[in-house]
Amino acid sequence: MLGIEELERAEIEAILERAKHFQPVQHEPQKKLDTLRGKMIVNLFFEASTRTRTSFEIAAKRLGADAISIAASGSSVSKGESLVDTLNTLAAMRPNAIVMRHSASGAPHFLARYLAMPIINAGDGTHEHPTQALLDARTILDRRPSLEGLRVAIIGDIAHSRVARSNVYLLSKFGAQIVLCGPASLLPRELAQIAPGVTLTNDIREAILGADVIMMLRVQLERQHEAAFPSSEYFQFYGLTLEHLALAKPDAIVMHPGPINRGRELSSEVADSQSSVILNQVENGVAVRMAVLERVIG
Amino acid sequence: MPQLLIKGGRVIDPASATDKLADVLIQDGAIAAVGAGLAASGAEIFDAHGLIVTPGFIDMHVHLREPGFEHAETIETGARAAAAGGFTSICCMPNTLPANDNATVTSYIVERARKLAVTHVFPIGAITKNSAGEELSAIGSMKAAGIVAISDDGRPVMNARVMRRAMEFARSFDLPVIDHCEDLNLSAGGDMHEGFESVRLGLRGIPASSEDVMVARDILLAELTGARFHVAHISTRHAVAMVAFAKQRGLPVTCEVTPHHFALTDAGMRPYDSNYKMKPPLRTACDAGALVEGIVAGAVDAIATDHAPHPGSEKMQEFERCPFGIIGLETALGLALEHLVHTGKISLARLVAMFTTGPAGVLHLDRGTLAVGAPADVTIFSADLEWTYDVNQSFSKSRNSPFDGHTFRGGPVATIVDGAVVWRRD
Numbered sequence: 004m005l006g007i008e009e010l011e012r013a014e015i016e017a018i019l020e021r022a023k024h025f026q027p028v029q030h031e032p033q034k035k036l037d038t039l040r041g042k043m044i045v046n047l048f049f050e051a052s053t054r055t056r057t058s059f060e061i062a063a064k065r066l067g068a069d070a071i072s073i074a075a076s077g078s079s080v081s082k083g084e085s086l087v088d089t090l091n092t093l094a095a096m097r098p099n100a101i102v103m104r105h106s107a108s109g110a111p112h113f114l115a116r117y118l119a120m121p122i123i124n125a126g127d128g129t130h131e132h133p134t135q136a137l138l139d140a141r142t143i144l145d146r147r148p149s150l151e152g153l154r155v156a157i158i159g160d161i162a163h164s165r166v167a168r169s170n171v172y173l174l175s176k177f178g179a180q181i182v183l184c185g186p187a188s189l190l191p192r193e194l195a196q197i198a199p200g201v202t203l204t205n206d207i208r209e210a211i212l213g214a215d216v217i218m219m220l221r222v223q224l225e226r227q228h229e230a231a232f233p234s235s236e237y238f239q240f241y242g243l244t245l246e247h248l249a250l251a252k253p254d255a256i257v258m259h260p261g262p263i264n265r266g267r268e269l270s271s272e273v274a275d276s277q278s279s280v281i282l283n284q285v286e287n288g289v290a291v292r293m294a295v296l297e298r299v300i301g
Numbered sequence: 302m303p304q305l306l307i308k309g310g311r312v313i314d315p316a317s318a319t320d321k322l323a324d325v326l327i328q329d330g331a332i333a334a335v336g337a338g339l340a341a342s343g344a345e346i347f348d349a350h351g352l353i354v355t356p357g358f359i360d361m362h363v364h365l366r367e368p369g370f371e372h373a374e375t376i377e378t379g380a381r382a383a384a385a386g387g388f389t390s391i392c393c394m395p396n397t398l399p400a401n402d403n404a405t406v407t408s409y410i411v412e413r414a415r416k417l418a419v420t421h422v423f424p425i426g427a428i429t430k431n432s433a434g435e436e437l438s439a440i441g442s443m444k445a446a447g448i449v450a451i452s453d454d455g456r457p458v459m460n461a462r463v464m465r466r467a468m469e470f471a472r473s474f475d476l477p478v479i480d481h482c483e484d485l486n487l488s489a490g491g492d493m494h495e496g497f498e499s500v501r502l503g504l505r506g507i508p509a510s511s512e513d514v515m516v517a518r519d520i521l522l523a524e525l526t527g528a529r530f531h532v533a534h535i536s537t538r539h540a541v542a543m544v545a546f547a548k549q550r551g552l553p554v555t556c557e558v559t560p561h562h563f564a565l566t567d568a569g570m571r572p573y574d575s576n577y578k579m580k581p582p583l584r585t586a587c588d589a590g591a592l593v594e595g596i597v598a599g600a601v602d603a604i605a606t607d608h609a610p611h612p613g614s615e616k617m618q619e620f621e622r623c624p625f626g627i628i629g630l631e632t633a634l635g636l637a638l639e640h641l642v643h644t645g646k647i648s649l650a651r652l653v654a655m656f657t658t659g660p661a662g663v664l665h666l667d668r669g670t671l672a673v674g675a676p677a678d679v680t681i682f683s684a685d686l687e688w689t690y691d692v693n694q695s696f697s698k699s700r701n702s703p704f705d706g707h708t709f710r711g712g713p714v715a716t717i718v719d720g721a722v723v724w725r726r727d
Binding site: 009130 | 504619620621
């Protein structure tokens with residue numbers, strides 16, 4: 004599971020359906036299944052992450068698998084070991100899958116050529132974050148019968164967003180209309196050709212007009228090597244406020260992959276509003292990752 | 302008096318507009334005669350029937366990594382790879398450790414090459430001290446020690462005033478200035494060509510304009526100073542158009558193209574495979590097409606490999622962490638035949654010129670000809686022989702080639718340097 008781009012629509016549907024089956028498990032008093040009993044999953048995070056790593060760990064444990072998480076800063080990586088050597092070393096201990104996050108785009112794709120073991124991409128640089136797109140789709144489908152024809156606005160630092168790319172690929176495969184919005188320096192024009200149904204705008208009001216779904220992205224300061232946009236102007240022109248919401252469909256939902264920056268990408272009022280499904284996304288993360296782990300290892 | 306008689310080949314010598322079946326007689330390291338039915342008693346015979354016999358190929362852009370990076374390549378191994386690619390002369394870039402920015406380093410390279418290299422090696426000196434782009438290096442004494450051009454390849458001179466002075470200084474010594482045209486501010490942080498593919502793959506881009514603005518700047522400075530200016534590894538359609546325009550206006554501006562820039566594109570690269578990572582990056586199909594058209598139209602003077610060895614440990618990493626560059630000496634002729642000759646774009650004679658009179662003209666080298674009395678540097682190749690490149694059999698110390706496993710139609714068969722066969726296909 005390296006990216007959404009190469010996944011078939013039917014595969015995505017199967018994962019989303021299976022995730023739906025796992026949703027009620029989250030509310031059972033006894034949450035542990037034995038689907039993956041005896042299996043071992045290694046979460047290898049070369050980049051800081053709280054929610055994705057925890058989510059994968061909980062998903063693995065709820066399926067009965069053993070899971071260990073390794074933060075790269077505390078491992079041999081800090082002693083100068085190469086990525087391939089690190090992965091080969093871990094693979095020699097025979098886990099059933101490696102869940103990996105890395106700051107370099109394509110790092111898991113590069114490794115997959117040298118490793119027989121399944122690798123699940125938990126986010127690679129500015130490329131893809133497939134399980135985020137799956138949990139976002141699950142969250143939308145909890146509130147809409149289908150993705151087809153939905154108008155989805157994705158707003159923020161699109162250029163540096165792996166969440167945006169994975170979501171664009173997924174939503175496009177299901178016939179959604181996707182509007183990408185941000186300042187020109189964070190919205191390369193080539194994105195208009197990345198998948199069918201994508202349009203671009205630099206105007207947040209135009210993006211939100213008639214939207215069913217508004218996805219806000221975090222401003223990824225750590226991925227910008229220079230100021231692509233004056234940060235003092237960001238919220239003024241690209242921050243989501245309650246006033247903007249009035250332009251969207253009345254039952255529009257607001258999503259965010261987290262962690263949110265109140266007052267930077269969206270106002271505090273929006274984050275806490277009825278429209279916000281941000282915590283539902285987090286909750287669905289576990290069910291979706293259970294479905295993914297089961298599919299990859301089970 | 303050792304003699305070698307190359308019998309029955311198709312002799313293509315662009316310098317004398319020769320393209321005919323003929324024999325070539327070599328005596329004492331020099332061309333003794335070219336003609337039909339030559340005989341020489343006691344001469345060693347090389348049967349070249351069905352093969353093409355040309356002046357020795359010149360690669361005006363290679364990295365031999367010595368001194369300083371001998372784990373990647375040495376003068377000896379690089380020259381062996383060159384010979385296996387049909388090259389009899391190679392020009393090595395100065396980004397060694399220490400950099401070739403003074404006559405002592407130049408002399409070291411010349412001396413090592415004399416002892417260990419099977420081909421001729423012509424060093425290129427640094428424009429500025431340590432290629433830092435600030436203070437001019439000892440260009441005059443390097444010329445006396447053997448350099449044939451100056452370049453800060455890989456670390457382009459960003460300061461236009463320094464470049465102006467370098468051009469003026471180089472003109473005093475009749476040396477061409479070779480620039481790796483890249484505006485480092487525009488390309489900073491980039492790993493591949495900026496465009497649809499970089500956006501899709503989530504990799505940081507190197508815009509075509511980072512090359513174009515420097516080509517434009519340097520052409521204007523060449524006009525200002527009267528210097529001979531040569532664009533290294535030209536890769537964009539606008540840069541080729543600017544060079545063509547400069548030539549039209551009679552300016553002494555030349556350029557070279559690498560085989561990988563016309564053979565590969567950003568869309569055709571294997572994603573995140575560092576054997577497709579080089580500078581300038583693989584551009585779009587439109588740019589690659591413009592390079593071929595530039596070759597056809599005469600805007601491009603030479604094919605050069607930019608042979609850039611890196612050990613596996615450095616290339617076997619995350620794409621953004623890998624160094625730039627691929628090896629190319631052994632695959633250059635095969636790629637040029639495949640993309641330029643077999644496609645009907647240019648004649649064999651034109652192809653040979655791009656490897657011989659082209660670079661010799663840029664560098665004012667007394668090479669690239671089969672004239673009687675010229676040094677007996679001869680390349681013998683086949684335009685049809687099928688062979689498959691196995692990078693693990695390469696003479697180079699490094700293995701970073703995207704053409705491993707590629708089957709070629711046509712390639713080098715034998716390489717003769719100063720009258721001696723230094724490489725011959727098994």
